[in-house]
Amino acid sequence: MTGLEIGLIGIGALFAAILLGVNVMVALGAVGAIGLASIVGVKGATAMLSTVFFDTTHSFHFSVIPLFLLMGFFAMRAGLGEDMFEATSKWLGNLKGGLAISTTIGAAAFGAASGSSVGTATVFTKLALPEMLARGYDKRLASASIAIAGTLAVMIPPSALVVVYGILTDSSIGGLLIAGVIPGVVFAILLCFATYFTVLRNPALAPVVRTESTLREKVYSLRLAGPLVLVIVCIIAGLYLGIFTPTEAGGIGAGLTLLLAIVRQRSLKALKLNQTLLDTIRTSAMIFAIIICALIFSKFLAISGVANALGGFLTTLDVNRWVVVAIIVGIYLVLGMMMDAPALLAITLPITHPVMMNLGFDPIWFGVFVVLLVEIGAVTPPVGINCFVVQAASEGRVSLEDVFKGLVPYVIAGFVMLILLCVFPQLALYLPQTMK
Amino acid sequence: AADTYKWITFKPQGAGDAQAISTQWFIDEFKKRTGDEHEIEVYWGGSVAKTREIPDSLAAGVGDFGDIVTPYFPDKFPLNNAVGFFIPQPKSTIEISGLMEKWHETYPQFAEELARSNLKAVGFRPLESYGLLCTTPIRSAGDLKGKRIRTYGFAYPALVEALGATPVSVATSEAYEALERSILDCTPIGPALAHGWKYDEVAKYYIEIPLGASFGHLIAMNLDTYNGMDEKTRAIVDQLGKDYAKNYAGELDKTISAVRAGWPEKGVEVIQFPADELIAVIDDERIQNVRKEWIGRAEAAGVPSDEIVEELRF
Amino acid sequence: MSLFDRIWRGYGRFLYGCGLVAGYTTFAMMLLVIANAASRFLFNSPVSGAFEITETMLTVLVFLSLALTQYEGGHIRVVLLTQRLPGGLQKIARLAALALGAAFFAWCAYAAWGYTLASYAIGEQQWGAVRYPLYPVKFMVFFGLTLLAVQYVLGLVREATGTEQAEELASK
Numbered sequence A: 001m002t003g004l005e006i007g008l009i010g011i012g013a014l015f016a017a018i019l020l021g022v023n024v025m026v027a028l029g030a031v032g033a034i035g036l037a038s039i040v041g042v043k044g045a046t047a048m049l050s051t052v053f054f055d056t057t058h059s060f061h062f063s064v065i066p067l068f069l070l071m072g073f074f075a076m077r078a079g080l081g082e083d084m085f086e087a088t089s090k091w092l093g094n095l096k097g098g099l100a101i102s103t104t105i106g107a108a109a110f111g112a113a114s115g116s117s118v119g120t121a122t123v124f125t126k127l128a129l130p131e132m133l134a135r136g137y138d139k140r141l142a143s144a145s146i147a148i149a150g151t152l153a154v155m156i157p158p159s160a161l162v163v164v165y166g167i168l169t170d171s172s173i174g175g176l177l178i179a180g181v182i183p184g185v186v187f188a189i190l191l192c193f194a195t196y197f198t199v200l201r202n203p204a205l206a207p208v209v210r211t212e213s214t215l216r217e218k219v220y221s222l223r224l225a226g227p228l229v230l231v232i233v234c235i236i237a238g239l240y241l242g243i244f245t246p247t248e249a250g251g252i253g254a255g256l257t258l259l260l261a262i263v264r265q266r267s268l269k270a271l272k273l274n275q276t277l278l279d280t281i282r283t284s285a286m287i288f289a290i291i292i293c294a295l296i297f298s299k300f301l302a303i304s305g306v307a308n309a310l311g312g313f314l315t316t317l318d319v320n321r322w323v324v325v326a327i328i329v330g331i332y333l334v335l336g337m338m339m340d341a342p343a344l345l346a347i348t349l350p351i352t353h354p355v356m357m358n359l360g361f362d363p364i365w366f367g368v369f370v371v372l373l374v375e376i377g378a379v380t381p382p383v384g385i386n387c388f389v390v391q392a393a394s395e396g397r398v399s400l401e402d403v404f405k406g407l408v409p410y411v412i413a414g415f416v417m418l419i420l421l422c423v424f425p426q427l428a429l430y431l432p433q434t435m436k
Numbered sequence B: 001a002a003d004t005y006k007w008i009t010f011k012p013q014g015a016g017d018a019q020a021i022s023t024q025w026f027i028d029e030f031k032k033r034t035g036d037e038h039e040i041e042v043y044w045g046g047s048v049a050k051t052r053e054i055p056d057s058l059a060a061g062v063g064d065f066g067d068i069v070t071p072y073f074p075d076k077f078p079l080n081n082a083v084g085f086f087i088p089q090p091k092s093t094i095e096i097s098g099l100m101e102k103w104h105e106t107y108p109q110f111a112e113e114l115a116r117s118n119l120k121a122v123g124f125r126p127l128e129s130y131g132l133l134c135t136t137p138i139r140s141a142g143d144l145k146g147k148r149i150r151t152y153g154f155a156y157p158a159l160v161e162a163l164g165a166t167p168v169s170v171a172t173s174e175a176y177e178a179l180e181r182s183i184l185d186c187t188p189i190g191p192a193l194a195h196g197w198k199y200d201e202v203a204k205y206y207i208e209i210p211l212g213a214s215f216g217h218l219i220a221m222n223l224d225t226y227n228g229m230d231e232k233t234r235a236i237v238d239q240l241g242k243d244y245a246k247n248y249a250g251e252l253d254k255t256i257s258a259v260r261a262g263w264p265e266k267g268v269e270v271i272q273f274p275a276d277e278l279i280a281v282i283d284d285e286r287i288q289n290v291r292k293e294w295i296g297r298a299e300a301a302g303v304p305s306d307e308i309v310e311e312l313r314f
Numbered sequence C: 001m002s003l004f005d006r007i008w009r010g011y012g013r014f015l016y017g018c019g020l021v022a023g024y025t026t027f028a029m030m031l032l033v034i035a036n037a038a039s040r041f042l043f044n045s046p047v048s049g050a051f052e053i054t055e056t057m058l059t060v061l062v063f064l065s066l067a068l069t070q071y072e073g074g075h076i077r078v079v080l081l082t083q084r085l086p087g088g089l090q091k092i093a094r095l096a097a098l099a100l101g102a103a104f105f106a107w108c109a110y111a112a113w114g115y116t117l118a119s120y121a122i123g124e125q126q127w128g129a130v131r132y133p134l135y136p137v138k139f140m141v142f143f144g145l146t147l148l149a150v151q152y153v154l155g156l157v158r159e160a161t162g163t164e165q166a167e168e169l170a171s172k
């Protein structure tokens, strides 16, 4: 059997194992490891298993994940979610899907401080999901609106993934980061519309909270949003003043929300610190297990030659350039079902970037396009890391199926955004070109 | 029989830098020199093994060729890390590859150290000569006092402290923003890497302070694969490894010239630093302790260190 | 209570203890990151070794919490298809999934043990602003993977002997 055949069998086996109810981490890891063993031998596969766990976790870069989780759990204990929704329901409560829409807006604002799609999805699961469910929102709509909102943190700078793209393709990181601002905002607006129209078609999904509040009450309610706004302002200010780095922002944010939680609970004891810390480590264990096992699987895909074969196929095509774009979109969607975003970029960009440059596309534009594309992959089944995170952080309130099913309108919004980027490349290019 | 060897590297092909270009040259040349009989397939971008994973993966036969960043493994490969303990030192990139080659020929302990991990060095790829890239102009040792300088590993913290500056650890992926937001004032780097990591977009002063060319990467092979090659192929690999140094250094020089030529337009100013002010601090106890540590390890391995140390003296 | 039940609960309590250590490691990591940024900004002197220690703390907290998460059923599964299968097939699928998990993580633990021994043999250290040996950190990886493999084995026994179902019925 050739490596390529083994690779294709492995892809089939992964889907089968996941559907048969094997833990996703075990499916990814076991299929990946067995696949590796059949190509490079048991000794080789064992060597790869020996290094990947330590190498992935002994990393400053990833310390942001438990710290953002901690921030989310402290924010929950501080009651920031209840307060925020009290305020937004006064303003948006009479709007169809108002709470889901304010989640999207909140995540966009939070995304300006955070570079982590997974971290943002976690924080907003903690903040917004219980509130939405308590007010009769449909599980699918509520959980999916949060899973997709996480992607805004990667679109809107700062963004670790955008930096990865810049490094892999030798493009200007400064330019790339600025380029994400307008598409990030436009995508946030599209997501709000997706919620609005979904609820318009089926009002039962999101009962409108009828509140007859005066303008005075509305303005007064803004104070409730104060603490969260304060945290976000502190983080943004700290980043721009050079007090801490985006990774360190996780620790600072956790510290700030801890203070708010102590104030709110009136003592450290009432905070139930043990419980909060256990919640944090359970979720981070789940996330790291998936990340590492996804890495094992993507190492297998790489060495099987499936990835290299795709590149060879693309470079021999002789068709209209938009056909190539459509094929590349298809490839990312298929691979995005199985791999996490950084691994996907590392494997595919050496293949797709040169092809796109030869076709005359702008590297900055392609950066925004491809980051959106892999972020859509972060919410598609069966390996949709944001959905896993939402489900895990929901503490059993929603099932994985709920999240995936609810995502249909938002994935459509993602496609609309991809089309908008193709029709109006200036969305991505205007700011980098005028800043020069 | 025709063989296809696997090369595992952390470097993305798209980087298009001297390492990527010269790696591709090695691959093409290997095919040509074996008369199209054998070839090498490259697994770029850490897709199979990341930097810290490569020695173990290579030793176990996941790959046949691979790039080993020796400074990541000071305990596993202490001898082959010699240069990393001597910062600053006066030798250039091509001189350091010559020295590595010479030491491997002179002292069998260098190869034995790798053979213990089932590895064989077939080529050497030192880094470019480093200076400091800073966000403010630095014209003398006095200007460095209190500056926050990025450090990693063991030798740079000692040097930075000896210069009266503050060593700061920042992840490579965050160094760009750290320079932009003044969390860092300077980072040790050469022109090609400064351009490759885009740091010269946000730090506009390149200080010509002679930190020297660090080692670097081994182009290593799985020892079993190497021993299993027929004599003709092995000879081709050996010769290619030697020719590689020239090709790589040539590519690196091209990149450095191009980057330097583009700097005035980009607003990057090159500033000379009085070398004797740097050389004066080498006697500092902290720097000397790092060097003594290597000397101790070399002697323990039975390598006479005097000649090697002499080569790395200003 | 049967012997197996006592083992199961005792193991759960042990994992809970590991989880608390992991939780307070996370808390300490937060304090360290804050202290480092504050000291760097205010006094121009970062906390020596904060960067390296944060990395080590991350490894420790992840591997001390993997098995607890599995004990509590926290690792992700898709039950879309299996819940529609007849009872007998469901049970076989669950047994196979647990056996695969046990075998995979036992393999990983074996690999991590070799990696730990190699690190110990060369006296590998963290080389940075601070120095400390790395083999205990690598041992934590082995330890966490072993706990997880054992948890899968216990889950398999529980599923095979039907203890789980009986308990769920009892709790209703």
Ligand code: NA
Residues within 6 Å of the ligand: A111, A112, A113, A114, A115, A116, A152, A153, A154, A155, A156, A157, A158, A159
């Ligand atoms: Na962001």
Ligand code: NA
Residues within 6 Å of the ligand: A336, A337, A338, A339, A376, A377, A378, A379, A380, A381, A382, A383, A384, A385
């Ligand atoms: Na996906």
